[in-house]
Amino acid sequence: MSPSAPPGRTSPVTATLAENRLGVPAVLFFVLSAATPFTVVAGVITTGFATTGLTGIPFAFLLVGLLLGLFSVGYVSMARHVANAGAFYSYIAQGIGRPAGVGAAWVALLAYNALQVGLYGAIGAATQPLLYQWFGITPYWWVIALVAWAVTATLGVRRIDLNGHVLAVLLLAEVAVIMVYNVGSLAHPADGRYSYEALDPGNLLGPGVGAILILAVLGSVGFEAAVVFSEESRDPRRTVRTATYLSVAVIAVLYALSGWAMTVAAGSDRIVEVARVQGTEVVFNQAGAYLGNTLVEIGHVLFATSLVAAMIAFHNTTARYMFALGRERVLPAGFGRADRVSGAPRTASLWQSAVGLTVIVAYAVGDGDPLIHLFYWAGTSGGLGVLFLIAATSVAVVAFFGRYPHGESVWRRLIAPTVATLALTVVVVLAVGNVAALLGVSDAHPIAWAVPTGYLAAAVGGTAWGLILKRTRPDVYATIGLGARSVAASTLYTPGHVSAGREAAR
Amino acid sequence: MMRLADDFWRLSHHDVSGKPRLNGRAAGLGLAAALLAELMWAGKIDVRDGTLWVVDKRPPADVLEHTVLEQLLAEPQHTTVRIWLDFLAKDAVEQVAQRLWRAGHLRKETSWRLLRPAGVRWVPVDWNAAHWPTARLSIHLRDRTPMKPADAFLASLAAATGFDEDLLEDAPAAGREYLRYLTATAAPPLRELLVRTEAAVGESVLSYRS
Numbered sequence: 001m002s003p004s005a006p007p008g009r010t011s012p013v014t015a016t017l018a019e020n021r022l023g024v025p026a027v028l029f030f031v032l033s034a035a036t037p038f039t040v041v042a043g044v045i046t047t048g049f050a051t052t053g054l055t056g057i058p059f060a061f062l063l064v065g066l067l068l069g070l071f072s073v074g075y076v077s078m079a080r081h082v083a084n085a086g087a088f089y090s091y092i093a094q095g096i097g098r099p100a101g102v103g104a105a106w107v108a109l110l111a112y113n114a115l116q117v118g119l120y121g122a123i124g125a126a127t128q129p130l131l132y133q134w135f136g137i138t139p140y141w142w143v144i145a146l147v148a149w150a151v152t153a154t155l156g157v158r159r160i161d162l163n164g165h166v167l168a169v170l171l172l173a174e175v176a177v178i179m180v181y182n183v184g185s186l187a188h189p190a191d192g193r194y195s196y197e198a199l200d201p202g203n204l205l206g207p208g209v210g211a212i213l214i215l216a217v218l219g220s221v222g223f224e225a226a227v228v229f230s231e232e233s234r235d236p237r238r239t240v241r242t243a244t245y246l247s248v249a250v251i252a253v254l255y256a257l258s259g260w261a262m263t264v265a266a267g268s269d270r271i272v273e274v275a276r277v278q279g280t281e282v283v284f285n286q287a288g289a290y291l292g293n294t295l296v297e298i299g300h301v302l303f304a305t306s307l308v309a310a311m312i313a314f315h316n317t318t319a320r321y322m323f324a325l326g327r328e329r330v331l332p333a334g335f336g337r338a339d340r341v342s343g344a345p346r347t348a349s350l351w352q353s354a355v356g357l358t359v360i361v362a363y364a365v366g367d368g369d370p371l372i373h374l375f376y377w378a379g380t381s382g383g384l385g386v387l388f389l390i391a392a393t394s395v396a397v398v399a400f401f402g403r404y405p406h407g408e409s410v411w412r413r414l415i416a417p418t419v420a421t422l423a424l425t426v427v428v429v430l431a432v433g434n435v436a437a438l439l440g441v442s443d444a445h446p447i448a449w450a451v452p453t454g455y456l457a458a459a460v461g462g463t464a465w466g467l468i469l470k471r472t473r474p475d476v477y478a479t480i481g482l483g484a485r486s487v488a489a490s491t492l493y494t495p496g497h498v499s500a501g502r503e504a505a506r
Numbered sequence: 507m508m509r510l511a512d513d514f515w516r517l518s519h520h521d522v523s524g525k526p527r528l529n530g531r532a533a534g535l536g537l538a539a540a541l542l543a544e545l546m547w548a549g550k551i552d553v554r555d556g557t558l559w560v561v562d563k564r565p566p567a568d569v570l571e572h573t574v575l576e577q578l579l580a581e582p583q584h585t586t587v588r589i590w591l592d593f594l595a596k597d598a599v600e601q602v603a604q605r606l607w608r609a610g611h612l613r614k615e616t617s618w619r620l621l622r623p624a625g626v627r628w629v630p631v632d633w634n635a636a637h638w639p640t641a642r643l644s645i646h647l648r649d650r651t652p653m654k655p656a657d658a659f660l661a662s663l664a665a666a667t668g669f670d671e672d673l674l675e676d677a678p679a680a681g682r683e684y685l686r687y688l689t690a691t692a693a694p695p696l697r698e699l700l701v702r703t704e705a706a707v708g709e710s711v712l713s714y715r716s
Contacts (some may be wrong), residue, residue, distance in 0.1 A: 011583075086713075323711055340669045485705045485709070488705045
């Protein structure tokens with residue numbers, strides 16, 4: 001036993017370090033604020049109905065919620081034993097192997113970039129009704145997108161994250177308004193009868209099931225973030241675990257309910273047609289019919305703020321990914337430099353902004369459809385990438401605990417992760433087979449094979465780069481997956497030191 | 507007596523206005539590392555494998571060093587370098603500023619906004635003295651001339667906290683290589699302190715929230 005502070009006096013060190021400790025509500029709010037519900041309900045679910053022509057999306061949210069809950073059992077357990085717990089590639093590097101970790105990092109860069117950039121395609125559709133109503137103007141979508149881009153780029157470099165309290169208020173408002181909309185829709189079923197088709201497990205057997213599962217994964221992106229706080233939560237064993245389970249459950253139930261309410265109000269046989277005509281306006285038109293214009297206007301405002309909050313959240317996530325990889329020297333070291341004054345990951349943030357600007361300009365010049373071909377295609381492609389990462393992480397959890405049980409129970413280190421891995425493998429196979437259905441194109445369309453091929457190329461290219469590093473830069477190779485801590489491991493321990501990560505983590 | 511933290515404070519603040527040139531978290535961690543390094547130089551503590559312990563309990567002459575040593579002695583249950591860096595980082599900017607003030611190197615300046623005091627800033631009394639560490643290290647890094655261990659540590663600490671660019675304006679590429687050499691050849695406990703600081707600064711970028 002180590003000696004402790006004199007009795008009757010709180011230890012100043014413990015007290016000071018505890019000031020920043022987070023409880024379940026703080027972590028939960030952090031995760032759900034980045035989940036930005038209105039973006040999913042008004043943006044993803046409606047365009048999902050329109051593009052896939054499938055009505056089983058609400059059921060897919062419930063199923064994916066269960067699956068992610070099962071996955072989280074091992075995922076959260078492993079978080080306490082790995083460095084850089086915020087990133088899937090770290091799990092894969094430390095569970096499967098460092099070359100696979102670099103492959104996963106490249107897949108992650110592609111996926112999170114797609115998620116972030118795709119959001120620029122929806123901001124036009126979200127704000128045009130308001131701008132017309134308030135000012136009588138209808139700007140081009142790309143004008144609005146460029147304004148949103150400028151805001152995101154500036155905040156990213158100056159390191160002004162949206163204040164946590166502002167995000168919490170926005171989140172509560174979004175959930176409240178969505179629930180009011182749901183009640184309104186459910187109180188007015190089409191033709192006076194309730195259809196449960198959207199929640200029918202039989203949807204699993206229908207065609208295109210892989211597509212709706214990817215959509216549900218896309219809607220759930222963000223649940224993985226709670227583990228970032230594994231080291232700064234009040235009770236490391238329980239806080240993050242509880243917050244992760246709760247966020248997965250809230251996301252699954254809220255979106256399943258909202259999607260189902262849409263099909264009830266429109267009629268499950270007509271929702272696809274309605275969504276194709278009305279786009280992101282489906283929920284607002286339904287609300288307008290029963291609840292009045294004020295609530296519709298509030299909803300429109302929240303949809304816009306939700307999209308901007310999501311842009312900023314994903315911008316910062318992607319920039320931090322690049323920063324961590326720069327610190328590891330897996331990307332050029334310049335990516336690991338922070339802004340001197342603001343402490344923002346400057347180089348990474350500027351790159352992310354450059355990618356966003358390029359894509360907006362390319363779509364504006366090429367006259368691409370911002371909602372379907374940018375927001376929906378990039379978003380769902382990003383969702384597919386995150387699904388690959390989750391599945392690979394699940395394998396990594398099984399492999400990691402196979403080598404180091406770390407005193408975790410059999411359920412947490414073996415049974416739950418194994419079942420989750422098997423189920424996720426099935427989902428991945430279904431998803432890859434249904435990319436064309438997901439994107440709403442024919443099987444022969446170039447985009448239908450370009451998306452999976454792109455991820456394959458990233459995974460293979462990254463793994464190859466990892467193997468090259470092993471031969472040419474053993475010092476860099478030794479610290480792959482350790483994030484900011486890689487510096488301690490690479491400088492203080494000889495390359496190849498088995499437990500470099502855990503030593504550095506002390 | 508080695509006043510490393512004083513020089514790091516001067517490096518990380520503007521020589522005329524006293525405004526910070528480095529974000530608060532990184533500056534705090536850098537000053538925390540400098541204070542621990544002062545205790546190492548004085549033979550009071552040692553560091554290895556992420557762990558820190560006191561080797562000489564007799565109080566140092568300097569008041570601030572004495573305070574830090576007292577804190578280390580009062581809580582022997584906390585042994586990792588990382589915890590002490592985090593703890594000391596919280597108040598280090600203010601603590602070191604007060605030491606400089608007691609020695610007559612800084613003065614307090616109250617800024618006013620609409621007839622209300624808006625805050626107190628520490629301003630260097632003599633900007634030549636305040637600029638000296640920056641000038642000294644820049645010249646050494648530019649000419650790649652041998653440095654005293656204390657200066658080599660300070661330059662490496664600037665790199666670890668992310669504002670070495672300021673010191674490398676004249677010759678970035680060659681200077682950066684020299685900095686890497688300085689860090690790699692520092693005495694093992696100092697090198698350990700440097701990389702723990704760099705890791706902590708990196709993690710503060712990754713886990714930032716408002």
